[in-house]
Each structure stands twice: as C-alpha cells, then as structure tokens.
Amino acid sequence: MGEPEIRRRREDDLSACVEALATVHEVDRYPAEWPADPGRWLTPDGVLGAWVAMSGPDVLGHVALTRTDHVLAAEAGLPPEGVASVARLFATASARRRGVARVLLDTAMAAAAAEGLRLVLEVEDGGKAAIALYERKGWRHAGSRPGDWTTADGRTALLHTYVAPAAGTR
Numbered sequence: 212m213g214e215p216e217i218r219r220r221r222e223d224d225l226s227a228c229v230e231a232l233a234t235v236h237e238v239d240r241y242p243a244e245w246p247a248d249p250g251r252w253l254t255p256d257g258v259l260g261a262w263v264a265m266s267g268p269d270v271l272g273h274v275a276l277t278r279t280d281h282v283l284a285a286e287a288g289l290p291p292e293g294v295a296s297v298a299r300l301f302a303t304a305s306a307r308r309r310g311v312a313r314v315l316l317d318t319a320m321a322a323a324a325a326e327g328l329r330l331v332l333e334v335e336d337g338g339k340a341a342i343a344l345y346e347r348k349g350w351r352h353a354g355s356r357p358g359d360w361t362t363a364d365g366r367t368a369l370l371h372t373y374v375a376p377a378a379g380t381r
C-alpha cells in the first residue's frame with residue numbers, strides 16, 4: 212500500500228466512511244454502540260471539518276473537528292472560544308500502524324492552528340492505542356471523569372481529557 216491520500220471528506224464519501232467505521236466497530240467496539248444513523252454520527256453537531264485517508268476508493272481512516280462544549284473546555288482548563296475538539300478518529304483494522312491516524316491528527320491540528328484554535332479531545336480508558344498515539348504526539352492528560360455509559364466489557368466508561376501541544380511547540 213502506498214501513502215494514503217488525505218483530503219477533506221466529501222458528501223459522497225459518507226457511505227464508504229460508514230463501511231469503514233463498521234469494521235472498526237466490529238474489532239474495537241468503537242463506537243461502543245452502533246449508531247442508528249452512522250452517517251449522522253460521523254457528522255456531529257458543531258462539526259467544523261472532516262478529513263479522510265484514502266487508498267484509491269477505500270477509506271483507511273477518518274477524523275473530524277468540532278466545536279468544544281463548555282464541560283470539556285473547563286476540564287481542559289481552556290476558554291471554550293479558543294478550542295476545538297478532535298472527534299470520530301479511526302483507522303480501519305487492516306490499515307493500522309502505518310501512520311494513518313498520525314497524519315489525520317496532524318491535518319486536524321494544522322487546520323485548528325490555522326484558525327488560532329487549540330485542540331482538545333476525550334478518549335475512553337479502553338482506547339489504549341489512541342491514548343498511546345496522543346501521548347506520542349505530545350498531548351497532555353488534563354483530567355478524567357466517569358462517562359454515562361457502560362463499556363462492552365461491563366465497566367462504567369472513564370473519559371480522559373487530552374490537550375494538544377500549543378502550536379509551535381511540536
């Protein structure tokens with residue numbers, strides 16, 4: 212497989228993104244519950260942009276940027292108007308450990324930096340690969356709180372807040 216092409220998600224990419232997401236749900240239970248409308252789930256309220264990693268017609272990965280709610284901004288210790296959130300980040304199971312998520316995250320971070328926004332995100336405790344990725348990229352753990360759902364392995368969800376390094380420090 213060559214280098215994936217990273218580009219903005221188009222409307223007509225959505226069904227391929229949903230197919231890719233289904234493989235991630237199967238393997239990782241991400242999302243924990245399969246949504247009634249997965250295309251809508253990939254386009255959350257307050258979405259600022261979404262990008263895909265493509266290999267020909269195949270979606271290898273996906274990321275979105277959204278506005279940040281007050282709770283998450285407060286958890287991150289940052290003013291809500293100065294932050295955006297990373298959401299809906301995944302790489303398909305067959306495309307793992309090839310830097311797909313890293314380049315998607317870089318793309319989201321560059322887009323946020325261009326708007327003068329700092330990035331934050333929440334990750335559930337079971338997302339060990341994602342946590343390793345964020346820590347490798349220099350994101351800082353800012354706090355943790357219980358979520359309002361039960362994970363596939365029967366735990367109360369535990370959400371960790373991470374804050375991206377400030378632009379220019381990466």
Ligand SMILES: CC(C)(COP(=O)(O)OP(=O)(O)OC[C@H]1O[C@@H](n2cnc3c(N)ncnc32)[C@H](O)[C@@H]1OP(=O)(O)O)[C@@H](O)C(=O)NCCC(=O)NCCS
Binds near residue numbers: 311335
């Ligand atoms: C987390 C996820 C997006 C990583 O995707 P990926 O394309 O395989 O990640 P990359 O290849 O870009 O990895 C970059 C770095 O992150 C870290 N990393 C990624 N996956 C890892 C794993 N399984 N174990 C340990 N470290 C890992 C490594 O430091 C890696 O660099 P290296 O391969 O040079 O060691 C992918 O595993 C996934 O889709 N998981 C399910 C969905 C999910 O949890 N999304 C995040 C929700 S917050």
